[in-house]
Amino acid sequence: MVECEFCGQQIAGKTYRVTIEGVTLVVCHRCFLRLISRSRVKQQPSYTTQRARSSVQPSLGVRQKRVKASGVVRRTIEFEYEIVEDYAERIRRAREALGWSTSILAQKIKEKESVVRRIEAGKLKPTIELAKKLEKILKITLLEPIVPEYTTKLGPKESLTLGDIVVLRKKKGG
Numbered sequence: 001m002v003e004c005e006f007c008g009q010q011i012a013g014k015t016y017r018v019t020i021e022g023v024t025l026v027v028c029h030r031c032f033l034r035l036i037s038r039s040r041v042k043q044q045p046s047y048t049t050q051r052a053r054s055s056v057q058p059s060l061g062v063r064q065k066r067v068k069a070s071g072v073v074r075r076t077i078e079f080e081y082e083i084v085e086d087y088a089e090r091i092r093r094a095r096e097a098l099g100w101s102t103s104i105l106a107q108k109i110k111e112k113e114s115v116v117r118r119i120e121a122g123k124l125k126p127t128i129e130l131a132k133k134l135e136k137i138l139k140i141t142l143l144e145p146i147v148p149e150y151t152t153k154l155g156p157k158e159s160l161t162l163g164d165i166v167v168l169r170k171k172k173g174g
Contacts, residue, residue, distance in 0.1 A: 004028040006035070008161040025162065081143040083131050088122035094138035095120075109133045 002011045005025040016032040018025055027035065084090070095105050102120070106113040109130065118124035126134065131142040 002026060004031055004161070006031040006162050080146045081128055081131075082146050083125055083128075083142055084144055087126065087131070087142050088120050090140050090142060091134060091138065092120045094140045098138070105137070108137050 002015055003009070004011055004027050006027045007030070009028060011026075011028045013029055016027050016029065018027055018032060018035055020035065095102070100108075102116045103113045106116045109116070110133075111130065115124065119126050126142070128143065134140070135142050
């Protein structure tokens with residue numbers, strides 16, 4: 001049996017797939033009725049009906065790849081990255097080791113020289129894309145994956161649901 005990802009109860013009847021702020025959940029009929037009244041929820045076909053393309057594209061985290069022949073959905077994990085704290089020092093040292101000026105580095109990464117100077121001064125934190133360019137050109141490491149931390153282990157019947165974390169606000173006067 002499938003478990004409702006919102007309230008945690010076993011779903012005996014029809015399952016519903018809803019998207020809440022970009023996150024797709026499998027919910028029971030009771031939670032579906034409660035959530036569908038909110039404008040930010042989009043209904044998607046349930047597992048028992050024909051699947052359609054999702055209107056929401058996942059950005060980072062778990063991505064899904066559809067295999068046409070079998071209809072199986074495969075999931076691959078992509079890590080989210082953060083920039084190391086001493087990025088300015090690493091970039092400056094690597095640039096100087098290559099004997100480049102800030103203008104040469106700016107040309108190589110196709111950015112303005114002022115951007116390179118501000119990054120090296122620590123006044124501007126590079127985007128993930130720019131950090132990847134700098135890593136490739138300077139042959140240094142600027143990105144480290146963010147590893148999710150799990151604090152408690154849940155037993156087989158003690159699974160954590162979204163309903164355990166989020167408290168629904170009831171409308172006043174009705």
